[in-house]
Amino acid sequence: FHIIMLAAPTTPLKRFRRIASCSRGFIYYVSLTGVTGARRSVSKDLKKKLALFKKATNKPICVGFGVSDPRQAKEISTFADGVIIGSAIVRIIEKNLGNKKRMLSEVRHFARSVAGAVKGAGV
16 A cells, blocks of 8 residues: 655645655645636646656656646646546536446546547657
């Protein structure tokens, strides 16, 4: 098992270094402040903050919270080690609770579209 530590846009560099030293596996970077959920766009400061944190560790940093579509996943994958999507998949599941076959098909389609976008980004 690995302890996956979280860092956020408000995490000071000194604290990030401590998070990095305690974490195993990868570091989960929460891409925004506030509550989780799909967003329309990626934070303008995300790339800059991630670059700063990547200089402080050799562990992979994966970005989640607010990532909602293949376009955003592709953009983030050009500077992050991984992309985590939750709320967008939960939304698909909720929309199709009455039809398990359709639910699985739509989740599969969404996951494949995200994977294809990320692969196309050169990750």
